[in-house]
Amino acid sequence: MSKRITYPNIDMQRTGRKLKHMLESAGYTPRIIQDYLHLSCVQPIYRWYMGKILPSVDHLFMLSELLNVHMEDLLVKKNVVPIIYDIEQRNAQAAQKRFIAYYKKIYQSVA
Numbered sequence: 001m002s003k004r005i006t007y008p009n010i011d012m013q014r015t016g017r018k019l020k021h022m023l024e025s026a027g028y029t030p031r032i033i034q035d036y037l038h039l040s041c042v043q044p045i046y047r048w049y050m051g052k053i054l055p056s057v058d059h060l061f062m063l064s065e066l067l068n069v070h071m072e073d074l075l076v077k078k079n080v081v082p083i084i085y086d087i088e089q090r091n092a093q094a095a096q097k098r099f100i101a102y103y104k105k106i107y108q109s110v111a
Helices: 013-024 030-037 043-050 059-066 080-110
Strands: none
Touching: 013 043, 013 059, 030 043, 030 059
C-alpha cells in the first residue's frame, strides 16, 4: 500500500499571526483595514488573525498592495518537509530496486 502524497496547505493559524504582525508593524488597525477593504464589519479581520478563515484572493491582493509585498508573502505553508521527504524516499527506493536488478543481471551473466 503506497502513501498518498498531499500537497502543502496553508497554515491558517500561522498565516493569521503573520498577517496581524505585518499589519500592526505597518501601523494599520483592524478598523483601518476594514475601511480600506470596504468590509461591512471588522469581524473577518479578527477571524483572519485567529486563523479561523483566510482572506479572499481579492483581499489578499489588496493587502499585498497595501504592504508592498507579494501575495504569497502573506501566506505560511504547512507540511512542506514531509512531502519532500516522501518524494526523496520513493526516489531512493526506486534507485535501490534498479541497482539490485542491474546487479543480479550482471552477476548472472558472469556466473
